[in-house]
Amino acid sequence: xxxxxxxxxxxxxxxxxxxxxxxxxxxxxxxxxxxxxxxxxxxxxxxxxxxxxxxxxxxxxxxxxxxxxxxxxxxxxxxxxxxxxxxxxxxxxxxxxxxxxxxxxxxxxxxxxxxxxxxxxxxxxxxxxxxxxxxxxxxxxxxxxxxxxxxxxxxxxxxxxxxxxxxxxxxxxxxxxxxxxxxxxxxxxxxxxxxxxxxxxxxxxxxxxxxxxxxxxxxxxxxxxxxxxxxxxxxxxxxxxxxxxxxxxxxxxxxxxxxxxxxxxxxxxxxxxxxxxxxxxxxxxxxxxxxxxxxxxxxxxxxxxxxxxxxxxxxxxxxxxxxxxxxxxxxxxxxxxxxxxxxxxxxxxxxxxxxxxxxxxxxxxxxxxxxxxxxxxxxxxxxxxxxxxxxxxxxxxxxxxxxxxxxxxxxxxxxxxxxxxxxxxxxxxxxxxxxxxxxxxxxxxxxxxxxxxxxxxxxxxxxxxxxxxxxxxxxxxxxxxxxxxxxxxxxxxxxxxxxxxxxxxxxxxxxxxxxxxxxxxxxxxxxxxxxxxxxxxxxxxxxxxxxxxxxxxxxxxxxxxxxxxxxxxxxxxxxxxxxxxxxxxxxxxxxxxxxxxxxxxxxxxxxxxxxxxxxxxxxxxxxxxxxxxxxxxxxxxxxxxxxxxxxxxxxxxxxxxxxxxxxxxxxxxxxxxxxxxxxxxxxxxxxxxxxxxxxxxxxxxxxxxxxxxxxxxxxxxxxxxxxxxxxxxxxxxxxxxxxxxxxxxxxxxxxxxxxxxxxxxxxxxxxxxxxxxxxxxxxxxxxxxxxxxxxxxx
Numbered sequence: 001x002x003x004x005x006x007x008x009x010x011x012x013x014x015x016x017x018x019x020x021x022x023x024x025x026x027x028x029x030x031x032x033x034x035x036x037x038x039x040x041x042x043x044x045x046x047x048x049x050x051x052x053x054x055x056x057x058x059x060x061x062x063x064x065x066x067x068x069x070x071x072x073x074x075x076x077x078x079x080x081x082x083x084x085x086x087x088x089x090x091x092x093x094x095x096x097x098x099x100x101x102x103x104x105x106x107x108x109x110x111x112x113x114x115x116x117x118x119x120x121x122x123x124x125x126x127x128x129x130x131x132x133x134x135x136x137x138x139x140x141x142x143x144x145x146x147x148x149x150x151x152x153x154x155x156x157x158x159x160x161x162x163x164x165x166x167x168x169x170x171x172x173x174x175x176x177x178x179x180x181x182x183x184x185x186x187x188x189x190x191x192x193x194x195x196x197x198x199x200x201x202x203x204x205x206x207x208x209x210x211x212x213x214x215x216x217x218x219x220x221x222x223x224x225x226x227x228x229x230x231x232x233x234x235x236x237x238x239x240x241x242x243x244x245x246x247x248x249x250x251x252x253x254x255x256x257x258x259x260x261x262x263x264x265x266x267x268x269x270x271x272x273x274x275x276x277x278x279x280x281x282x283x284x285x286x287x288x289x290x291x292x293x294x295x296x297x298x299x300x301x302x303x304x305x306x307x308x309x310x311x312x313x314x315x316x317x318x319x320x321x322x323x324x325x326x327x328x329x330x331x332x333x334x335x336x337x338x339x340x341x342x343x344x345x346x347x348x349x350x351x352x353x354x355x356x357x358x359x360x361x362x363x364x365x366x367x368x369x370x371x372x373x374x375x376x377x378x379x380x381x382x383x384x385x386x387x388x389x390x391x392x393x394x395x396x397x398x399x400x401x402x403x404x405x406x407x408x409x410x411x412x413x414x415x416x417x418x419x420x421x422x423x424x425x426x427x428x429x430x431x432x433x434x435x436x437x438x439x440x441x442x443x444x445x446x447x448x449x450x451x452x453x454x455x456x457x458x459x460x461x462x463x464x465x466x467x468x469x470x471x472x473x474x475x476x477x478x479x480x481x482x483x484x485x486x487x488x489x490x491x492x493x494x495x496x497x498x499x500x501x502x503x504x505x506x507x508x509x510x511x512x513x514x515x516x517x518x519x520x521x522x523x524x525x526x527x528x529x530x531x532x533x534x535x536x537x538x539x540x541x542x543x544x545x546x547x548x549x550x551x552x553x554x555x556x557x558x559x560x561x562x563x564x565x566x567x568x569x570x571x572x573x574x575x576x577x578x579x580x581x582x583x584x585x586x587x588x589x590x591x592x593x594x595x596x597x598x599x600x601x602x603x604x605x606x607x608x609x610x611x612x613x614x615x616x617x618x619x620x621x622x623x624x625x626x627x628x629x630x631x632x633x634x635x636x637x638x639x640x641x642x643x644x645x646x647x648x649x650x651x652x653x654x655x656x657x658x659x660x661x662x663x664x665x666x667x668x669x670x671x672x673x674x675x676x677x678x679x680x681x682x683x684x685x686x687x688x689x690x691x692x693x694x695x696x697x698x699x700x701x702x703x704x705x706x707x708x709x710x711x712x713x714x715x716x717x718x719x720x721x722x723x724x725x726x727x728x729x730x731x732x733x734x735x736x737x738x739x740x741x742x743x744x745x746x747x748x749x750x751x752x753x754x755x756x757x758x759x760x761x762x763x764x765x766x767x768x769x770x771x772x773x774x775x776x777x778x779x780x781x782x783x784x785x786x787x788x789x790x791x792x793x794x
Contacts, residue, residue, distance in 0.1 A: 026067025087117025187251025232291030236262030317472025543573030
């Protein structure tokens with residue numbers, strides 16, 4: 001068969017990459033061989049018809065002396081002069097479109113007969129699973145399999161891939177001795193890592209990674225990992241634990257300062273920990289001495305010592321920021337000075353009724369009395385609704401002495417945005433709805449339910465503006481109030497990862513913990529990395545009356561593996577203590593809510609009614625965007641699927657009965673005013689004569705989507721044609737009989753043309769639909785038609 005130029009060019013690139021790979025491993029190949037030109041390749045390997053002689057691409061190469069040194073084990077008493085564990089490599093290119101047992105057996109036989117130490121088999125497609133099983137049987141000969149597509153591009157030449165250099169056993173020994181490390185303490189690299197495969201790495205080998213740096217030329221780490229900077233964390237609770245888990249994935253050493261066997265210490269395997277309180281000055285100094293960057297998982301730390309150590313170690317975020325945020329009143333004043341909207345606040349000079357009266361006269365009752373310091377999870381807040389609350393409020397908080405009063409915010413929803421401040425700018429995660437119970441976060445919903453796209457953008461902008469006015473790098477949790485008039489106020493800021501951002505672990509490309517590490521270590525991070533992959537609901541697991549109450553919640557969650565359980569390793573539960581959390585991601589927020597609801601019911605079982613009910617999901621926005629009209633209530637069941645679609649896409653809608661024949665005046669009036677009332681799309685359903693969609697379109701400039709309804713008499717074709725055959729100048733989009741789904745999806749597409757949030761949700765829906773079909777196809781191919789039909793109940 002005659003070949004084409006593209007095939008020759010493709011195999012030329014594959015051969016070059018293969019030879020460059022062998023050269024980089026240390027085999028005797030010249031640069032001229034590795035960088036053969038396309039013209040020379042065609043002259044040597046392509047026939048007159050353009051076909052490539054794949055058999056002629058085969059080559060072998062011997063290891064250089066330097067390579068032999070790197071593969072020679074250290075001398076031992078029983079083996080004082082060890083031989084190199086390396087030899088000649090042979091590379092073959094399969095001419096068969098598929099590879100089976102016979103092909104690999106033939107290759108293995110060639111390797112044995114020619115006494116080759118290593119063989120690389122380049123296949124056009126992945127070998128069958130049964131064929132791969134023979135590889136271990138040819139040991140000690142090494143056989144590696146690469147698909148042609150794996151070698152089209154030399155990944156080691158990419159500017160973002162650092163240089164990897166294999167260390168000799170002697171160099172490895174010196175490294176371990178220099179840093180007083182055990183081999184098990186070195187970061188690991190997976191055997192299927194692309195660079196590990198490229199270099200043909202074996203267990204126990206160590207590579208030196210050299211990265212380019214904008215500020216310091218190059219920096220080197222003698223490890224198969226990502227970073228060689230050590231991160232010190234003040235505090236070892238659940239936030240520290242999840243930070244360590246993120247660091248483990250990148251092999252970043254984390255040193256934790258906390259007492260005992262804290263949550264963070266339990267999950268850390270490559271850090272050196274410090275025993276002591278995160279408020280202990282001497283312990284903090286010891287942590288700084290073994291760290292390159294120091295950060296916090298709780299802001300209630302000694303900023304005086306942070307200021308002192310900042311001269312010798314990088315403190316992120318800045319100690320100045322932590323000091324300001326520690327004092328909630330100072331935090332509010334700082335934000336106010338930068339034009340960030342917050343509730344009005346008045347400090348109390350003393351914790352006295354007189355001072356509280358004075359503040360209340362300025363702000364007006366009700367007010368929220370707050371402690372300026374050491375307050376979190378509702379501790380340090382007391383609602384003052386009447387003067388009768390003055391005394392109990394001061395009794396509850398007066399021991400703190402330092403108090404302030406805050407103007408009451410009549411919010412309809414609490415929102416939170418996790419913000420990331422990097423050396424290059426300020427980024428933000430999606431806006432989250434938070435639901436509190438007894439002033440402790442109970443649930444988060446992402447994206448926030450019933451929030452318009454414009455409000456979401458405002459929340460993002462406000463959160464970024466608030467964080468931008470503080471020094472330093474890292475993740476900040478910005479909590480805010482959404483008032484009844486859609487005004488947004490910043491409530492509080494945490495200079496660290498936050499409970500309201502736990503959902504990011506499963507729901508976003510990069511979690512808040514990875515983002516914090518990226519920010520403080522100056523690793524690459526983009527806004528698109530923080531985008532939501534799927535809607536998510538997070539439920540906190542709080543300690544109950546029983547010491548094992550949290551374990552019962554976790555066990556119940558495991559019955560639905562869509563639910564991801566995180567336990568914090570805090571031992572026995574105490575009432576109200578955060579023991580873990582559960583996150584569920586789903587294609588729609590309503591699906592996520594459905595799956596988490598049994599756990600919410602279990603958590604709420606036996607609880608007394610709350611004296612002040614927590615913020616509930618707000619009512620659907622009063623301003624609908626889609627009007628669904630029908631000629632009779634008998635059409636409504638046919639439109640149930642359309643209502644569900646709009647609900648899943650968070651599109652507010654209204655439904656009306658406006659018969660073209662029985663209430664023509666009402667139809668004309670409603671259609672004429674639809675555009676001015678904020679409606680943007682109309683879905684009109686009708687059967688029989690089906691005049692309603694056309695009549696509605698005659699009275700409105702809005703797009704009208706007609707849904708023909710199958711009547712009780714006939715096949716419905718008359719309904720289809722009645723809607724379809726509108727005169728020129730009065731268009732009506734027409735879907736199939738009873739096809740409310742397509743009508744709703746078309747409405748979503750129309751709205752998405754002017755709303756990026758809606759457009760993104762629709763794009764996600766398309767991806768999920770495609771994946772569902774692909775999964776069905778994979779299943780059909782795997783089990784065959786008969787078993788597949790059985791599963792369908794056919």
